[in-house]
Amino acid sequence: MQDLPPNPLLAHLPDPSELSETERDYLDMIAAAPLLTLGARRDLLRDGETLRTCHVIVQGWACRYKTLEDGRRQITAFVLPGDLCDLYPPLLAEMDHSLATITAIRYIELPRDRVEQLVVAPAIGRALWRDMLVTMAIQREWTVSIGQRDALERLAHMLCELFFRLRAAGLVRDDRCEFPLTQTDLAEATGMTPVHVNRMVQELRSRGLIYWKGRVLEMLDLPGLCRAGLFNPTYLHQSADPRLA
Amino acid sequence: MQDLPPNPLLAHLPDPSELSETERDYLDMIAAAPLLTLGARRDLLRDGETLRTCHVIVQGWACRYKTLEDGRRQITAFVLPGDLCDLYPPLLAEMDHSLATITAIRYIELPRDRVEQLVVAPAIGRALWRDMLVTMAIQREWTVSIGQRDALERLAHMLCELFFRLRAAGLVRDDRCEFPLTQTDLAEATGMTPVHVNRMVQELRSRGLIYWKGRVLEMLDLPGLCRAGLFNPTYLHQSADPRLA
DNA sequence: CATCTCGCTTAACCTGGGTGAACGCTAGCA
DNA sequence: TGCTAGCGTTCACCCAGGTTAAGCGAGATG
Numbered sequence: 001m002q003d004l005p006p007n008p009l010l011a012h013l014p015d016p017s018e019l020s021e022t023e024r025d026y027l028d029m030i031a032a033a034p035l036l037t038l039g040a041r042r043d044l045l046r047d048g049e050t051l052r053t054c055h056v057i058v059q060g061w062a063c064r065y066k067t068l069e070d071g072r073r074q075i076t077a078f079v080l081p082g083d084l085c086d087l088y089p090p091l092l093a094e095m096d097h098s099l100a101t102i103t104a105i106r107y108i109e110l111p112r113d114r115v116e117q118l119v120v121a122p123a124i125g126r127a128l129w130r131d132m133l134v135t136m137a138i139q140r141e142w143t144v145s146i147g148q149r150d151a152l153e154r155l156a157h158m159l160c161e162l163f164f165r166l167r168a169a170g171l172v173r174d175d176r177c178e179f180p181l182t183q184t185d186l187a188e189a190t191g192m193t194p195v196h197v198n199r200m201v202q203e204l205r206s207r208g209l210i211y212w213k214g215r216v217l218e219m220l221d222l223p224g225l226c227r228a229g230l231f232n233p234t235y236l237h238q239s240a241d242p243r244l245a
Numbered sequence: 246m247q248d249l250p251p252n253p254l255l256a257h258l259p260d261p262s263e264l265s266e267t268e269r270d271y272l273d274m275i276a277a278a279p280l281l282t283l284g285a286r287r288d289l290l291r292d293g294e295t296l297r298t299c300h301v302i303v304q305g306w307a308c309r310y311k312t313l314e315d316g317r318r319q320i321t322a323f324v325l326p327g328d329l330c331d332l333y334p335p336l337l338a339e340m341d342h343s344l345a346t347i348t349a350i351r352y353i354e355l356p357r358d359r360v361e362q363l364v365v366a367p368a369i370g371r372a373l374w375r376d377m378l379v380t381m382a383i384q385r386e387w388t389v390s391i392g393q394r395d396a397l398e399r400l401a402h403m404l405c406e407l408f409f410r411l412r413a414a415g416l417v418r419d420d421r422c423e424f425p426l427t428q429t430d431l432a433e434a435t436g437m438t439p440v441h442v443n444r445m446v447q448e449l450r451s452r453g454l455i456y457w458k459g460r461v462l463e464m465l466d467l468p469g470l471c472r473a474g475l476f477n478p479t480y481l482h483q484s485a486d487p488r489l490a
Numbered sequence: 491c492a493t494c495t496c497g498c499t500t501a502a503c504c505t506g507g508g509t510g511a512a513c514g515c516t517a518g519c520a
Numbered sequence: 521t522g523c524t525a526g527c528g529t530t531c532a533c534c535c536a537g538g539t540t541a542a543g544c545g546a547g548a549t550g
Contacts, residue, residue, distance in 0.1 A: 048479075066389045068475050074392040076385040091375055096382050096480035119374055125365040130336055132377060137341050139384040140321040144311045146391040147319040147436030151537065182497060191392030196537055198499060230313050234293075235341035396507065427527065441507055443529060 007031060007108070008082040009056050013127045023121050026114070030056075033108040038101055045086065045099040053109040055086035060105030061180055065188065066097045075189040077139065078102075078162065078181075082169040084131055087115055103180045130237075137235040146191045149230060154190045155200045156229030159210065161236070163219060168238050179217035204228070252276060252353070253327040254301050258372045268366050271359070275301075278353040283346055290331065290344040298354040300331035305350030306425055310433065311342045320434040322384065323347075323407065323426075327414040329376055332360055348425045375482075382480040391436045394475060399435045400445040401474030404455065406481070408464060413483050424462035449473070 009030060016024060035058065038044060044055065044062065062079040076097065079085045086099060087110075118124050138161070145154050166177045183201065187194040204210045209225045211218040219225060226232075254275060261269060280303065283289055289300065289307065307324040321342065324330045331344060332355075363369050383406070390399050411422045428446060432439040449455045454470045456463040464470060471477075 064385070066385065068389070068393060070475075072393040074389040076388045088374065088378055091371070092378050092382075092482050093484070094479065094482075096482070097385060116371060120365050120367050120370040122365050125370060126336070126361065129333065129364055132381075133333055133337050136377075136381055136384065137337075139381065139388065140309070140311070140342060143321045143384065143387050143391065144313070144319040146388065148313060148317040184497075193538055194498085195500090195539080199537090202499085230315075234339065237337050237339075237341070239338070428529095429527080438508055439528085440509080440530090444507085447529085 007056065007058055008084060009087075011082055012084060012131050014123055019123050020121075023124050026118060026121060026124065029114070030108070030110065033110065035106050035108060038105050038107065040101055040104045043098055043100050044105075044107075045095055047095055047098045049095045050093065051095065052112055054088070054112060054115045055099075055107050055109055057081075057083065057085045057105050057107045061102035062099060062105060063102055063185070063189070064097050064099050073188050074191065075185065076142070077135075078189065080162070080165050080169060081171060083165075084128070087118075087128065088132070091116070091119075102185065134237050137237065141235050142189075151190075151192055151196055152200050152203055153229050154192070155186065155197060156204060156209070156225050157231050158186060158190055158229075159204075159217070160222075160226050160229050160231040160233075163217075163222070164233050164236055164238065168236070174218075175220075175222065176216060176218040178215055179212065180215055252301065252303055253329060254332075256327060257329060257376050259368055264368050265366075268369050271363060271366060271369065274359070275353070275355065278355065280351050280353060283350050283352065285346055285349045288343055288345045289350075289352075290340055292340055292343045294340045295338065296340065297357055299333070299357060299360045300344075300352050300354055302326075302328065302330045302350050302352045306347035307344060307350060308347055308430070308434070309342050309344050318433050319436065320430065321387070322380075323434065325407070325410050325414060326416060328410075329373070332363075332373065333377070336361070336364070347430065379482050382482065386480050387434075396435075396437055396441055397445050397448055398474050399437070400431065400442060401449060401454070401470050402476050403431060403435055403474075404449075404462070405467075405471050405474050405476040405478075408462075408467070409478050409481055409483065413481070419463075420465075420467065421461060421463040423460055424457065425460055 007030065010027065013019070013027075016027075019027070045051070047066065057079055059081050061081065062085065063075045064077040064079070065073055065075045067073045079099075119128055141157075141161070145157050149157060162179075162181075163172065163177065166172050171177055183197045184194045187197045190197070192200075201210075201212065204225070205212070207224070207228070209219075209221050209228060211220055252275065255272065258264070258272075261272075264272070290296070292311065302324055304326050306326065307330065308320045309322040309324070310318055310320045312318045324344075336357075364373055386402075386406070390402050394402060407424075407426075408417065408422065411417050416422055428442045429439045432442045435442070437445075446455075446457065449470070450457070452469070452473070454464075454466050454473060456465055
């Protein structure tokens with residue numbers, strides 16, 4: 001593990017100087033919350049659970065998924081290092097999906113009423129809204145992908161999305177990033193079979209678009225991959241992000 | 246058109262007595278906003294537009310959609326009468342999808358800064374958050390449907406979802422509702438072709454699950470349709486809704 | 491050092507749903 | 521009262537991607 005990045009909750013907020021004193025107090029309390037740990041490939045939250053606390057994943061990869069009665073499983077979102085994640089669900093009565101780790105993670109727990117405060121704090125609330133709207137846009141784009149793009153486009157699009165999000169989180173150097181997903185994960189996220197994901201990975205490799213070995217993914221031709229996936233990054237609304245050089 | 250329901254923004258909020266005076270003032274101003282009209286099958290907002298106002302659809306059906314460069318089109322959500330709809334997008338810089346009417350609609354426009362106030366008003370903000378989380382849950386469920394359910398299940402699931410939402414909005418009587426979607430709409434929403442939607446509609450009819458003619462849809466066997474679609478309504482988080490008898 | 495497991499890879503075969511095209515019904519509309 | 525347009529319906533054909541199964545390499549475990 002690398003050194004710990006600052007709490008992602010903070011990274012998503014405006015400059016502290018724009019916050020009221022009350023808001024700064026909230027954040028101080030959050031910064032003081034103890035860091036918890038969970039190993040790779042475990043459930044953090046299960047469908048049907050009732051929650052009294054909220055989670056913020058500080059480090060590591062996770063995913064949301066739903067399982068049908070007969071066992072079919074669909075990953076509906078990837079939660080990347082630095083993403084806010086389970087801040088909101090406890091505002092509803094009951095989990096309607098599960099959340100599992102991909103890698104080991106570090107996270108904090110916040111009591112529910114603290115989140116309710118954050119959500120309606122002026123500057124913090126607005127920032128959380130903006131974050132939520134981007135998450136929503138990503139979810140819409142998955143719908144478009146699975147509904148309209150063919151297998152190759154879908155895989156290319158998914159890799160582009162993850163890459164752009166990782167880059168915005170400062171986790172890309174020289175077009176390379178750590179990439180802990182398995183082909184089976186990608187299959188469950190894109191609605192195809194692991195076998196077919198493999199075929200498409202081969203195809204992207206043979207076209208010279210990506211290098212992927214072990215846990216390292218490198219974009220050999222990012223514009224080409226974007227074209228192959230009909231990927232247009234505007235839905236990520238990253239333009240204003242200062243971390244993009 | 247039937248008589249006008251109250252502004253859906255109000256329907257989604259807690260009892261007015263729980264609101265502060267400031268919040269009640271906000272709502273009064275909203276109630277006073279003039280009602281605008283737009284005909285069926287028109288774009289209300291287009292991908293790429295920059296917005297300075299927000300919209301609340303008071304009456305009628307609409308949908309969100311995205312179009313790929315080569316014309317493939319995916320409907321990503323249906324906005325039903327009474328749903329909040331475009332309250333939030335203007336918090337982001339630019340539309341990343343389009344919004345089109347299905348039927349003629351009535352709507353109001355709110356200036357952007359008014360929405361920013363609403364969103365962080367204590368009681369109103371919390372209610373809007375809850376609404377947003379349900380919308381998000383629906384979007385996740387679409388991902389699951391398109392990713393994992395087969396054509397028949399997908400169609401059945403979509404009909405169940407729309408039916409439950411319409412029922413919560415008070416638009417169902419005796420298991421019947423007005424249903425202005427075409428089979429092509431359903432095709433664009435479920436990621437299949439109109440031809441195949443038609444085959445699946447025939448199948449649901451021949452199993453005695455639905456009656457659908459003109460603009461009327463009737464559930465002849467709702468439990469059966471739920472089973473056919475592997476539909477579990479918990480993700481709609483309707484249990485607490487007082488309008489469900 | 492042997493064994494086990496997990497993830498990746500390849501191959502042969504099959505099917506759900508796409509494609510393209512034609513036809514018919516109903517509802518405006520001139 | 522005939523024309524046009526949109527929507528639903530049906531058919532014949534075909535392919536993208538699913539299915540099943542087997543082999544392989546690398547890291548984990550005893």
